[in-house]
Amino acid sequence: MSERHAPFTYNFLKPGEIRLLYSSSSAKETVWSLRTSNLYSPQSGNEVAFDALSYTWGNLSDTFTFICDDQELQIHSNLKEALPYLARRRSWLPIWIDAICINQSDDVEKLAQVRMMHTIYSRASQVWVWLGCAPDDGEEAIALLARIAQVGKEVNGQSMEQFPRPTPESKGLPSLHSPVWPSVYQLIYNPWFFRLWIVQEAALAKCIRVFYGSNEIDWKVLGEAVDFGTELGYHMRDSDGQKPRTGDINNHNVFLIREVVQDPSLHVPWQHHLLRTLLLTLKSHRCSSPYDRVLGVLGFVADDQIEQIRLDDNPSLVDLYTRFGHSLLSSVGPSKSNWWAFFNMAPISEKLPRLPSWCPDFHALSSLGETPMNSLVSPIASNRYKGHIPYYASRGTSFAKQSSNLYELTVRGKTFDTVSRVYAKFPHASKFRAGGTSIEEFSNMLLDIRIWEKTLAEAILQAPTPSKDPTRDLQMSFDDNVPLKTTLDDYWRTLVGNLTERTDYTITCEMFHDFRRGLDAWAKYVKKLDWKIDSKL
Structure with a gap:
């Protein structure tokens, strides 16, 4: 006993x-x-x-x-x-x-x-x-990390349409049937990477050492394997068509944020860093308590800076979120793109009672759909992230006014137009980014996009009432002399966010026409196949 x-x-x-x-x-x-x-x-x-x-x-x-x-x-x-x-x-x-x-x-x-x-x-x-207790082949898995990183760098940037795709053996890696791969995945996609509290713990450390059972792993080697290991699943196949596991790319956020904190040349005001870190970790990093969603990132700021947030000794959850949100929104200002990514998270159907309309419910958001990250900008200076240029609709100055009433947010700017109607958003955006869908599911998504775009064009361009041939009716709004509510150029540029210059090509109006013709051609092809999706045709 x-x-x-x-x-x-x-x-x-x-x-x-x-x-x-x-x-x-x-x-x-x-x-x-x-x-x-x-x-x-x-x-x-x-x-x-x-x-x-x-x-x-x-x-x-x-x-x-x-x-x-x-x-x-x-x-x-x-x-x-x-x-x-x-x-x-x-x-x-x-x-x-x-x-x-x-x-x-x-x-x-x-x-x-x-x-x-x-x-x-x-x-x-x-x-x-x-990182947990290592299995029997833990040492072999650790020894593979450097090679995985090297191979990932080699295949990164190669066309995903390259055939035949290289096998792991051709790159000096074990067959995907080798029992060592589960141990490799346990390292690259370890639960540690997705815990909210560890982000600050790793970023602030003067010296960081990694334990996997009794084995120690070099931090830089682990980071490169995490960063480039995902590339293997996109570019490699085993002899029987099996591909290496691909996981959430957000597991590399821990390394990116540490790089920002440790490199003086990448430093930004603490409010900006706190806001960016919150956005980077909101969907990908877990915490057990709704309080931790804020407390888990406060470690990035010093004691005197925390005082500026004006937290009580034992705040309620509503008060914690409100004071934290008010401090960031009134300090950073809407001239920064991260401000809008943060602000756009506020309006959700299920949020804490008494939480101001402008303040996000961070814990509720962490379990909902995709975070609006399209305007999130990271200053990381690594080669893989260079060239990410923020887009601003206006170059004017706007700012949020400091107020003694923490439940009130006043934003000063210039009214240049009024939103009179909000149209349906682009369908299946998150699924397209995730990939890995079946041909039937992918076909359904294309047909949904076709319906969405036709409905949008009819409403905005004031196309004639559809007849038995909706393709012809909509084509008239583009090719014939039909009065338009807005110009075609404004319409298609709005759909691409007016970001026409890409890395190696330029989006043109003719490319947009080709896109629409391709959707119509696909719909006709699917109809001939007699798939059970006729309701979308």
Whole structure:
């Protein structure tokens, strides 16, 4: 029978204090203890030295007993697995672990410690990343990462229509039937990349070290494998037609954001960085509490900057979102494209009661459809992202007015037109970007787009009432002398956002005509095949 211990009792933390976890290992066991330290010791004039851990909490329903200072704490499975490896890591320093070093039942302490996250992770001597226990072939998977990155770089930029596509073996990689690939995917698409809190933890670290069981992985090699590993699925096929797994490209956000934070030449005002980070992580990074959707990115700003957001010690969720949203919208201003990406997220049908109409419900958005990211601009200076030029409809200056009433947002600009009608948006946009649809599903999407465009053209260009030949009626609005509500040039340019200059070609009106003719030709072809989609013809 195991020895029973009293529940852990946390001491009260004074301003500037944190708890650090110490370990003492012998051949039989590891003894853990918590000690309180000030982040800056006025007695010695030296900063306290410590490490910090970055990891995912895992399944919150499973808890395990952890003995610390001869008392019981409850921890989750992922941390339980990590602790033996952390006790044997190559460091003599104590370590800061949020689940243990913060009293999770004290909301006031949690908020106070969250406000110190910027200092904790930026001052830590090393931040250890825990990716989980490695399988038996973990070392082989780690050894493959550099080659995966190299091959990904080689095939990146090649035409996706290239046939025959290279096989993994032709590029010096194992067959996709090799049992090592699941271990590779566990690394490249590890759940750690998609936890909201780890974004700031990795970005702020002076030195970052990655644990996969007892193995250590080079951060740069891991980043390149994550970045370019997705390319394998687009450009390679095994001998039987199987392709490598492709995943969410947002798993590379962790590396991109760290690059911005660590490179002084890429620095922007903290409000801009906070806004951009929120937009980058909203859909791709998970958190368990709706409060964490804001608290999980506050670690990017220093204590004095957090004061400008004017957060209460224990705010309600509505107050937290409102104060946070008001601070960003009134600081950045609508002359920046990210401002509009943020602002456009506010109007959704299901949001917190009493939340202002202009303020997004961040947690609700994280579980809904696609975030409006079309105007999101990232200043990352890597070669793969150069040439992304923001588009502005107006070069005039507009700004949001600071107000003492945090539930009110006043934006000053110039009224240049009035929105009189909103038309249906482009159908299936997210599915087209995701790819991987069947021929039947792809055909249905094309037919939906054809109906959408014809209806839109009829309404905007005031085409004649359709007869038995809708193709001919709509063609009249383009080719014949029919009075137009707006010009054809304005119409097709609006559909492409007036962004006609692409990397290696220019969109023209004739190309738009070809696009419409292609949709009509496809509809006739599908009708001949007698597929069960006649209702769209």
